[in-house]
Amino acid sequence: MSNNDNSAAAVANRNWFTRFLDVVEWLGNLLPHPVTLFAILATAMVFLSGFFGWIGLSVEDPRPSAAAGATIEAVSLLNAEGLRRILGGLVDNFVNFAPLGVVLVAMLGVGVAEKSGLLSALVRGIVLSAPKHVVTVAVVFAGVLSNTASEMGYVVLVPLGGAIFLALGRHPLAGMAAAFAGVSGGYSANLLLGTIDPLLAGITEEAAQLIDPGYTVYATASWYFMIVSTFMITIIGSLVTIFIVEPKLGKYDDSNADPSVLDDSQMKPLSGSEKKGLGTAAVATVAVLGLIALLVVPENGVLRDPEAGSDFLASSGPFFDSIVAWIFVFFLVVGFAYGKVVGTMRNDRDVIDGMSSAISTLGLYVVLVFFAAQFVAFFGWSNLGLITAVTGAEFLQNIGLTGPMVFVLFIIMCGIVNLSLGSASAQWAVTAPIFVPMLMFIGYSPEVIQTAYRIGDSTTNIITPMMSYFGLILAWATRYDKKFGIGTLIATMLPYSICYFIGWSLLFLLWVFGLDLPVGPGSPTYYEAP
Incomplete structure (x- = not known):
């Protein structure tokens, strides 16, 4: 077979992937930057409200609290009163937007763990210490755990997965794919x-409060x-790999x-101080968990509600309220604790730097949050x-689509939207105000919807170029194969x-x-209006 025949066959074999990629890129290119998108949506909402008003x-x-015939x-918002409300509420909308504060507070702690080197060492320790026959499982599992601080997973674990597979005589791109599948495919x-x-x-709480102002959604909503x-x-992920x-x-x-990626030294096994640091971190983990147990487990614990009785979930509201602080x-x-042992955290200045x-x-x-909050x-x-x-x-009820199948269609819809709007928070900020109340009206809780x-x-x-780290993964992959393109990456990750x-x-x-x-803890399946 001639080279031309080979090229034609290759094009034919990958043709549907190419068409799929073209559609995704076309949809993605139609969308502006997420910040611009929210600014446009907020502006459009003002004009739409004026028209429909x-x-x-x-x-x-249909709310039970509403008077008959209400x-x-x-x-x-396109009038004098609306303008006064928009301008007067601009700051409050921003600072009171629930996701803003919780993310900032949580990231203060995660930043210390990342700056100290703990997260990187923990992932390397899990993967590099695994026996060769379970290394695939270890790579995917470490990827899932690493999304506690997702940037670390993309930057550290994905290239590490390629280096590990290469050192074991396996295809490095399979190792990168396994890590990528764990970090990003297992993001939830x-x-x-x-x-x-x-x-x-x-974001879910903000959407739920459109119909139930007192509804609270905890960070542990989906934890179980x-x-x-x-x-x-x-x-x-391991079986597919x-x-x-x-x-x-x-x-x-x-x-x-x-040539630089063919050097085994990239794997960087844990040093003695890093191992000692992980041991100290483990002791610190037990200490923090012990403190939490002391405050939560006893019936008279500080983080238990004494008026809620002996039921653990019912009385643990104060604990769930403080989960971000924890x-x-x-x-x-x-x-x-880890950084003190390895020397990356010597004093308060290092903590502040982290x-x-x-x-x-x-x-x-x-x-992004500023404009999302306004929208x-x-x-x-x-x-x-x-x-x-x-x-x-009402439409779902009229066609009889109120059972489990509604969630299958909802999951498919979310997956399709994600192909063109890769940010999880941006996508949910757009869709939650519509779908959370809609599915609450047919009886499902915000926690289940989320x-x-x-x-x-x-x-x-893992198959959308709109995902913020997709380009980084592609850059790492081309170091192992210069001909590796976007279509190849999508084809690799599609299974x-x-x-x-x-x-x-x-x-x-x-x-x-x-079943x-x-x-999650205290997360009902069905919504019952107060």
Whole structure:
């Protein structure tokens, strides 16, 4: 067969991937920067509210607290009263936006742990100490755990996965794929709470309060389901790597590799001081967990509500209210304990530097939150969110789609939207004000709705170029193969995405509807209006 024939065959074989990539890139290119997008949405909301207020759009108010015959009417912001409300509420909308404070506080602690080197050493320790026959499992599992501080997973673990597989005589791109599948595909699975949990919970709470002003969503909303999902994602990711990705990649040819990545020294085994530091961090972890247990477990514990009786979940409201503070304390104490031993944290200045470094990385996030907060506020003030939710809920009820299948379609929708809007918080800030109230109206709790969203978002993270770290992963991959392109990366990761979607959706349906288990501590499956 001639070279031309080979090229034609290659184009034909990859043609559907190319078309898929073209569609994704086309959709992504239609969207502006997420900050600009929220600014446009906020502005559009003002004009839409003016139009619908002018035509007198309204729906019957289905909330139990509403008086008989009450309606929900569109409120115009495109008038003098609306302008006064917009200008007067600009600052309050921003500073009172629930996700802002919780992320900033949590990141102060995570920044210390990251600056001290604890997170990097922990991941390397898990992966490098694993026996060779379970190294794939260790890489995926470490990837899932690393999304507690996601940047560390992308920057440290993904290239480390390639170096480990190469050292074992396996295809390095399979190692990178396994790590990427754990870090990003398993973004909503973990044994620990991370900064994304209070962030999404805050957005969910804002959306839920559109119909129930007193509703509270804790950072632990999906924790039980996240813990179980960690092991499912690890198993699926490992099996896909071993039985699909590695055979597809075949034997590694290093003729197109950057010579620098062929040096085994990149793996950097843990030094003696790092091992000692991890031991000290383990002791600090036990100490913090012991302190939490002392405050929560006894019936008269400081973080128990004495008026709620002896039921643990019912009386643990003060603890769940303070979960973000505990995330801060945990990473601060454990990170400093590790850094003190290895020499990266000598005094208060080093701690402050770690906190400052973490906050400095959130500049773009703070700007995004400013505009997202305005959009969410305008959406609520105009009543268009409620009207859309009521109309959508009535439509679902009219066609009889109120059972488990509604979540399958919801997960698919979230996955598709994620292909063009890769930021988890940006996507949820746009969709939550519509879908949380809508699904609450047909009887489902905000916690369950958020859990379903996280499945759809996570399963397509690894196949969308719109994901913020996609370019970084591609850059790492081309060091092992100069010809490795975006289409090849999507084709490599697509089996993970498909298997995660099927496995995770089935687990969700079994967990919520088959076994009737809560997705998190104190998280109901169904919503009952007060």
